[in-house]
Amino acid sequence: MSGMDGQHLGMRLSTAVVAFHEAVGTHLGVTAVDQRAYAIVAGEGRMSAGDLAKRLALTPGAVTGIADRLERAGILTRTPDPADRRRVLLTANPGAYGDLLAGLGAAMSALTATYTPAEQQTIADWVTRTIDILREQTQRLTDNHPR
Amino acid sequence: MSGMDGQHLGMRLSTAVVAFHEAVGTHLGVTAVDQRAYAIVAGEGRMSAGDLAKRLALTPGAVTGIADRLERAGILTRTPDPADRRRVLLTANPGAYGDLLAGLGAAMSALTATYTPAEQQTIADWVTRTIDILREQTQRLTDNHPR
DNA sequence: CGAGATATTTCAGTAGACTGAACTAAATTG
DNA sequence: CAATTTAGTTCAGTCTACTGAAATATCTCG
Numbered sequence: 398m399s400g401m402d403g404q405h406l407g408m409r410l411s412t413a414v415v416a417f418h419e420a421v422g423t424h425l426g427v428t429a430v431d432q433r434a435y436a437i438v439a440g441e442g443r444m445s446a447g448d449l450a451k452r453l454a455l456t457p458g459a460v461t462g463i464a465d466r467l468e469r470a471g472i473l474t475r476t477p478d479p480a481d482r483r484r485v486l487l488t489a490n491p492g493a494y495g496d497l498l499a500g501l502g503a504a505m506s507a508l509t510a511t512y513t514p515a516e517q518q519t520i521a522d523w524v525t526r527t528i529d530i531l532r533e534q535t536q537r538l539t540d541n542h543p544r
Numbered sequence: 545m546s547g548m549d550g551q552h553l554g555m556r557l558s559t560a561v562v563a564f565h566e567a568v569g570t571h572l573g574v575t576a577v578d579q580r581a582y583a584i585v586a587g588e589g590r591m592s593a594g595d596l597a598k599r600l601a602l603t604p605g606a607v608t609g610i611a612d613r614l615e616r617a618g619i620l621t622r623t624p625d626p627a628d629r630r631r632v633l634l635t636a637n638p639g640a641y642g643d644l645l646a647g648l649g650a651a652m653s654a655l656t657a658t659y660t661p662a663e664q665q666t667i668a669d670w671v672t673r674t675i676d677i678l679r680e681q682t683q684r685l686t687d688n689h690p691r
Numbered sequence: 692c693g694a695g696a697t698a699t700t701t702c703a704g705t706a707g708a709c710t711g712a713a714c715t716a717a718a719t720t721g
Numbered sequence: 722c723a724a725t726t727t728a729g730t731t732c733a734g735t736c737t738a739c740t741g742a743a744a745t746a747t748c749t750c751g
Contacts, residue, residue, distance in 0.1 A: 403656055403668070404649055410671050412583050413678040414561040419576065420685040428738075429566065429576060436559050447698060459739055461700055483698040483747045500684060502551055504677045509550055512666065519663045520670045521550070523655070524557050530651045531560040537647060538567040575708075594728060606709055608730055630717045630728040 421497060425470040430455075434463050435472060439489035445478065446485045568644060572617040577602075581610050582619060586636035592625065593632045 422432055430453070437452050438444060444452075450460040464487055467473035471493040478484035495502075509517060569579055577600070584599050585591060591599075597607040611634060614620035618640040625631035642649075656664060 403652065406668060406671055406675075407652060409675055410678075411561050411565065412587075413675045413682070414558050415565050415576075416580075417678045417682045417685075418558065418562050419580075420682045424685050429562075430738085433563075433566075440559075445698080446700095456740055457699060458701080458741080462738065478698095481698080481748065483745095485699065497685075501677065501681045504681065505550065505554055505674070508670070508673050508677060512670070516666045519659065519666055521553060523659070523667045524553050526655050527652070528553075528556055528560045530648065530655060531557075531564045534648045534651065535560070535564045535567045538564075538571050538644075577708085592728080593730095597729095603710055604729060605711080605731075609708065625728095628718070628728080630715095632729065 417501070424497065425472065427466045427470050428463075431463050431466050431470075434460075435467055435489060435494070438473065438487050439491065439494070443486050443488045446487060449487060564648070571644070572619065574613045574617050575610075578610050578613050578617075581607075582614055582636060582641070585620065585634050586638065586641070590633050590635045593634060596634060 418432065419429075422429060427435075434449060434453055438449065441452075446460045446464060447457060449463075450457050453460070453463075455463075464473060464475055464485075467487075468475055472490050474488045474490055476486045476488060478486050509520075512520065565579065566576075569576060574582075581596060581600055584596065588599075593607045593611060594604060596610075597604050600607070600610075602610075611620060611622055611632075614634075615622060619637050621635045621637055623633045623635060625633050656667075659667065
């Protein structure tokens with residue numbers, strides 16, 4: 398990466414992202430799994446507790462605990478499904494989470510503004526492709542895990 | 545970010561990084577704290593178990609467990625300090641960790657190669673500044689944690 | 692409507708990581 | 722060289738998240 402060690406830079410970015418993620422978790426009083434659950438609900442939209450259990454490969458009982466913690470943290474809401482009142486629908490509350498990330502968002506927007514549109518396009522492209530690679534490599538690791 | 549939602553893209557990148565990180569941990573049979581410990585030793589170089597305990601704000605007993613797991617995973621080595629044989633020096637084994645990340649490294653290098661030197665410079669610059677922002681925001685969260 | 696199936700919660704038990712303190716070994720100090 | 726301090730490991734106890742199963746509520750279907 399043009400004179401810089403891309404490998405090392407990527408590692409440092411990863412460490413920084415993970416550290417931030419952990420700080421958010423500590424701040425909210427939720428676990429890493431809780432955050433993964435939140436990301437799923439936020440990304441895929443409102444879903445039942447049972448569906449989330451399947452996505453996480455956890456038991457329904459575990460999801461009750463996860464929803465409890467996320468609800469207590471104020472970033473998830475439980476609503477009984479009007480169509481099937483046994484079900485509980487879990488909804489991400491982007492407002493509460495957004496407030497927490499507001500500082501980061503502002504700083505990142507300011508950073509983005511320092512680049513030309515063409516540069517912004519290059520960065521967005523790189524980020525998008527990096528996400529694809531990470532997903533692919535995550536899959537590869539998950540497949541051959543020597544468990 | 546040029547037509548794309550930078551906020552959302554950043555969130556997806558974060559999720560992908562964290563997912564990869566978790567997959568590595570699962571693959572190696574180490575915890576998130578173990579990985580943080582490894583990153584510290586790898587980043588700051590060989591250090592004693594006691595120093596690592598201070599950096600992690602954990603008890604010496606906890607560090608024994610961490611070193612056990614990292615050693616079993618093959619990415620950390622314990623060596624008695626020749627100058628003070630009570631001490632145990634912890635050394636990151638970049639080879640073993642590197643093997644694990646080889647696939648990712650290759651894919652990222654290939655990605656990098658698709659950009660012009662100027663674009664590579666832009667990306668490296670963005671990554672560097674993003675790391676700074678993340679560190680700063682992590683600090684902010686760690687400071688006002690409502691524990 | 693009644694029987695069985697399904698969704699979530701609750702709860703007892705389990706597993707893993709951390710603390711605090713005792714223990715061992717090695718250094719320092721008087 | 723004896724007494725004290727320091728480094729790391731060990732170990733019992735604690736805490737927390739998860740599982741598996743029982744309990745509760747609701748839906749579906751004959």
